[in-house]
Amino acid sequence: MGSSREGGCSCGAVRYRLVSDPLFVHCCHCLNCQRQTGSAFVINLLIEADRVELAAGAPEPVDAPRDDGSKQKIYRCPDCQVAVFSDYGRPEVLFVRAGTLDEPGAVTPDVHIFTRSKVGWVTLPESTPAFDVYYDRHELWPAASLERLDAVLA
Ligand SMILES: [Zn+2]
Numbered sequence: 001m002g003s004s005r006e007g008g009c010s011c012g013a014v015r016y017r018l019v020s021d022p023l024f025v026h027c028c029h030c031l032n033c034q035r036q037t038g039s040a041f042v043i044n045l046l047i048e049a050d051r052v053e054l055a056a057g058a059p060e061p062v063d064a065p066r067d068d069g070s071k072q073k074i075y076r077c078p079d080c081q082v083a084v085f086s087d088y089g090r091p092e093v094l095f096v097r098a099g100t101l102d103e104p105g106a107v108t109p110d111v112h113i114f115t116r117s118k119v120g121w122v123t124l125p126e127s128t129p130a131f132d133v134y135y136d137r138h139e140l141w142p143a144a145s146l147e148r149l150d151a152v153l154a
C-alpha cells in the first residue's frame with residue numbers, strides 16, 4: 001500500500017502509519033457519523049490500535065455522545081482539531097478515518113452499514129454488502145481478520 005497507509009491531520013502535527021492492512025473497512029451511513037463528519041457517511045479502517053504507529057503528535061480523545069446514549073472517543077489533533085481516529089469502547093481496536101489518509105482513494109469499503117439513513121443521492125455498488133443496520137462479522141470478515149481480532153481482545 002505504501003503511502004496509502006500513512007496519514008495525518010490538516011496541520012501536520014499528527015502523523016500516523018498503519019503497519020498492516022486493516023481488519024475490515026466500514027462505510028457507515030448512520031446519523032452519528034453524518035453529524036460528526038458533516039458529510040453523508042464516514043469511511044473507517046478498523047485496525048488493532050497497536051498497528052497504528054504515531055510518527056508525530058498525540059491525538060487527544062474527546063467523548064462524543066451518540067444517539068443511543070453511549071459515548072464514543074474521537075481522537076483529534078490537539079492543534080487543528082481534525083479527527084483522525086475513534087474507538088467505540090474497545091480501545092484495542094481503532095477506527096481510522098480514511099479521509100485522513102494521504103491517499104483516501106486507495107481504500108474501498110468492505111461493507112456499507114446503517115444504510116437506513118443513507119442519503120438518497122448516494123448510490124451504492126451492488127458488489128459490496130450493505131445492511132440497514134449492522135452485520136455479523138463472522139459472515140463477512142476474512143478468517144485472518146477474525147483471528148487477529150480474537151488475538152487482540154484475548
Ligand atoms: Zn493538526
Ligand SMILES: [Zn+2]
Pocket residue numbers: 028029030031032033034114
Ligand atoms: Zn456510523
